[in-house]
Amino acid sequence: MSATILIWSITVAQLFLLAAMACAVARMVLGPRAQDRVLGFDALYVCAMLLLLTFGIRTGTTIYFEAALVISLLGFVSTVALAKFLMRGEVIE
């Protein structure tokens, strides 16, 4: 019983997160200006991190957690670098 609940909720959650990633990719492709694309990329890596966490719950291992931690760390750095590039025209001055 609990296995059925867990499997179905994880499947539905993964489908929701995939749809969210598709929306973010659509914003990256459509985005009229560069800041919209960066915003779509920001939402995309957050959704990918959450998808990795749901994979971790599905398989019962904590390996996926470390991948999610690395994604959240590097995604922040990349978003800040892209925002600085949009503002100043270069990243490291």
Added chain:
Amino acid sequence: MTHAADLPAWAALPTAFFLLLGSGLTLLGAIGLLRFGSFYERVHAPTLGTTWGAGGILIASMICFTVLQSRPALHEILIAAFVIVTTPVSLMLLARAALYRDRTENNGGVPAFEAESEGTDGEASPKSSDQKQTKGQ
């Protein structure tokens, strides 16, 4: 899926609830990101996924691993704290960069330079105003 049968029903139900809550809120935020009209409306939408979206899925993961390993699994707090700290910083930097670009390109609908106190914008304007005109997108 061997571990899913080990999880008792009183732990599987909150796990399922928080998983669906978190992923549903993330999907709502992404739909808002797709459908809002201007950038300054769009910048609010993904925060739904990074606050309760990440929070719900991390709480579900904490419940699942705490019950499975029969000891407190608290390493998800690391991701939660990091996401909560970094999301406002990155989105605020992005919004300020977008505001700066709109001001230098004289797009309508944004407050002018004088409307706000001069911080980093004031010293950045003479240096890179010529680059912004050529770059466009």
